[in-house]
Amino acid sequence: MRWSKTHSLLAVAGWCLTATCDDDLQAQKSFLSPDGFPDIAAMREMPDLDELLPKLSDTARVYYPGTDDFKAASARWSANPKPRVNAVVVPGTEEDVAETVRFANSLDIPFLAYGGAHGTLSTLSNMDWGIAIQLSQLSSVEIAADGKTATIGGGTLMKTVQDILWDAGKQTVTGACECVSYVGPALGGGHGWLQGHHGLASDQFESLNVVLADGTLTTVSPESNYLWWAMRGAGHNFGIVTSVTSKIHPLTHPDWALETFMFAGDKIEDLYTLANEHLLQYGNQPADLVSFSFWMHVPAVDPVNPVLAFSIMQEGVTTVSSTYTSPFHALSPLAVDIKSGTYRDIASWFHINADSPVCLKNTGLAGLRFPLYLERHNVTAQRALYTAFADGTRGEDNPFHDSVFIFEGYSFLGVKGRESGDSSAFAYREGNNMLVSPNVQYTVTTPERDEQAREFGERLRDIMWQGSGRRKKRVYVNYAYGDEGVEELYGDEEWRGERLRGLKRRYDPRGRFNYYAPILTE
Template identity: 25%
Template sequence: MPLIDRAVIEKLKSTLPNLHVLTPDSVDYKKSLERSMRNTEKPAGIVVFPTSTKDVASLVSFGQDNSLDIAVRGGGHSASGASSTDGGMCIDLCKMQAVSVDTGTMHVTVQGGALWRDVYLATERFGVALVGGICGNVGVGGSALVGGYGWLTGAHGLAVDNIVEAEIVLADGSIVAASSSKNPDLYWAFRGAGPCFGIATSIVFQGYKQGFVWHGDLIFPPSALTAVAEFMNYLLRVSKGESSAILMMGMLPGMADPALVVQVYYDGTESKAKEFFAPLFKLRPMGDSTKMKSFAGTTGGGDDLPPGLGEVTSGGIMVPMDSVFLESLLKDYLAFVKLVPDASETIIAYETHPTYGILLHAQTETAFPNRGTFGNVIISARYTKEETAVACKEWCRAMHDKVHKEFVRRKMVDNVDEVTKTAVGEYINYDGLGENPERLYGVNYKKLVILKKIYDPQNVFNKCVDLLPRSDNAVVQQMN
């Protein structure tokens, strides 16, 4: 770890005397480096905790003036390690978590360091909810600015589709607003590639009236996979967002064998919910935690997992889901955890929200490039011993390539719509393998590169996705 010169640190402290600053010799320094996956942690040269947009702007300017690498931490869940820096300055937004609700417009204003759990708890007092993450301890900024799937996605699209305006600190330290009428080109780029362009210190989302919902887990043996997939295909065919489900394959705490967990959601009464999900109940689940609850109570997917080691990747799964292909992935999973016992907590999850809300917007309407009639496959290999890392990364790569190959095949043989034809089949929030930026952004890549050269020509914000890798300099020059 390259050390930041002591004189530079003292200069920062004198410039912003009220700022909380941690250095490698500080008591809480090691704790400040903790991330949801320990293998993404890096030893920052300095960790700073701004409390205002002005603080953030001053820190970015200071980092530029002193040639410091900059990372931004929201919730610390980045699969690629984007919230960490090796020897640079980490700007931790955890002291910026305010949430406010305008009950007239139902606009929800969220500071950049807020977590989804806190947002839902704040908005439910007003009978309002918004499209956001299912895992409550994930940061709002990091997840929403590159997509943002949630229980309301089927009805209202992605989190990026519901961003009304954002307050952004750019690479030169300036503070700007982005909306449909203010810096519209930046507004376009920020909704899908936000972390590549600046730091969102405040985001205004469109909220929606929301009451209690029916939600919980139904647990089945792996032998029920084909029947479960058949029901989920039915759900995806008929739902306009009132119902949704996520399927997970994995080892549950206290169980000796892997199981299927179907996390179900219904926006309505319990009787209506059980009527709709009756085909799953006919399969006689081994476990059932479903009940009526507040919308804030639907978070928790992964919230109780302690920080650990892991590799994450993802791909697209076309609708209707092919049960034969799902069975092959289940076999791959079972073989892997048998071969690598240290990776017994590995999971494969199918995040297949109804696509109605997603397809209300064109592929190029925002920078988000992954709309279509499909869901996400999340492949997460968790392990406890560092020597297991290589095997887990290699398995994740092999599984990613298998899923992507099938996604491309289905796009070619199925009669897909024009939007789906241009989808990339990759979700950046789950990209732990560092895919090529052109592959990640597809039809929106060239426009993003042009805007990146305008708003961040020095490539200060390069952690989430590096839109200007050095090897692409020739391409970039041709676009100017």
């Protein structure tokens, strides 16, 4: 998540966690030396798209470098990594996606599909030429007559899903940030505020319409396809989801409350001991409770070291219960901020609503993440981690000064109870009660700076991992940096890797979907 120095103290503390005619198309085709577009893509000669255009629907669009439409359609949240493409196809229908994939295959052109364009995996940079398939026109939410499911278009953003369901008195498990797509995070599992009740976003899936690597448009469901297991946790490797039918739930508790505490770094041990005992509760954090904490520089409070912002949020109340907050008040926080409202207010509380600065793209900033699942806070390691983070970000002239360390504490009761551990490709249902990640934020300037950012993030993650006592890192694929192995992303049980590799060989033998946390690279 990107941060703005213009945010107030407690606002910053409160993050949680983004008909053209054929003549016009011909006029845009000066794309072999486009102004302002990455040189490597410009240098790759790509076949003409004239044969594709008649096969697309009237609402489809094709954009080329050198145009404002191309710039907008290819914009990304993070400046690193940066996929490079020679054209953007914006499908108007599901069949347009299939036609584009078949066309690309016929000429051996790489392609990359995306919705919100918030992915930051380093493997995305392997896309150095080809066609982008931007899914923004596949935006829709259709609620079934029985009110139990909704069919959601593959490019629909979180805010659209939340708003339409809310107006119908419904909810489903969605992520926190309003400008991120619904489908993208769900393919990697999908954490959300309501997971304590209903499980992950991918646990809500009933079926998916998917364009496979060969351009076939098929329906993946429990009854019809071997990919059902893989699409829920490793779905980025197997196809382009053009729509998904998901379970939805009655809106029974619209009210939410938030209390955020600000502490200096000397409270590390006391703060996270309390978090372990009163909130995480060895994996039994109540379903209606979410706890998040953030480390960041707020010079007005501490001009030298990062401060600690600790947020407790509760569903179904107008004030967070003192049962949860009283122990933290006893630590004498520097400041306390209290908010109340409805589910729809949460994103604005944390400044991740669709109109917030953090949803801007093409800013020149990078936000690289190095996540790890933990069972609980290791208080000793937490001190070492804080020291390393402070040392690596200290000073306003430090390129990583605006980095943020984020500790996401969702309830896992619904995640553990909704599905068995082997029911999907998402491996981390048990014993992984905290999702922790440094967000190394900086202005992209040189490859050397990018490497410094990687080394810093990896160093922080290694401290967490060593403190966990685990043999292997357990990594959330949606936050991954990109150099993690299959066992770290998808589970270290041998059968998981074997099953995923077998499915990959069967459904994507040419590695067409190898740009996001690939299972096979050869």
